[in-house]
Every structure is written in structure tokens, then in C-alpha cells.
Amino acid sequence: MSEPKIVDKKPVVMALEPGKYYWCSCGLSDNQPFCNGAHKDTDLTPVAFEIAEGKNVALCLCKNTQNAPFCDGTHSKLP
DSSP states (O other), X not given: OOOOOOOOSSOEEEEEXXXXXXXXXXXXXXXXXXXXXXXXXXXXOOEEEEESSOEEXXXXXXXXXXXXXXOOSXXXXXX
16 A cells, blocks of 8 residues: 655645535645546555535645545644
């Protein structure tokens, strides 16, 4: 299994409008935190999620969250 690349050890907080999004789980996308297809040479796949109403979200950039795509604080336990 491929290991994701840690992009940052803190989440990105952003306002998202209603719609469907694809969170990068591999850490290779140059469009973080969203997928751009860079995972094609890994066994990792993007995580689809939907926002029903506009809101602020904290999206994981350490790629180790247990609540993908949202930050769960795991980054604070990484070396």
C-alpha cells in the first residue's frame, strides 16, 4: 500500500460552497487539498464528499486523518 505524502501538519480552513468535491488522499496533487489525478501511480484514491450548504471546513493536509477529508487532529501526533 502506498503511503501518502504529508503536505502540511495543520489543516487548511476554507469556505466551501454547496457541491461535490474530491479530496486528495495521496498528497501528490498540486491543487491541495483537492485531487488533480496525481494519484494514478499509487493505490490511493481521492475521497468524494458533498457539501449541502455553504460552510467553513478544516480539510486535512497531513493525509492521516481517520475522518477524511476533515481534520481530526491526527497531525498533532505525527513526528
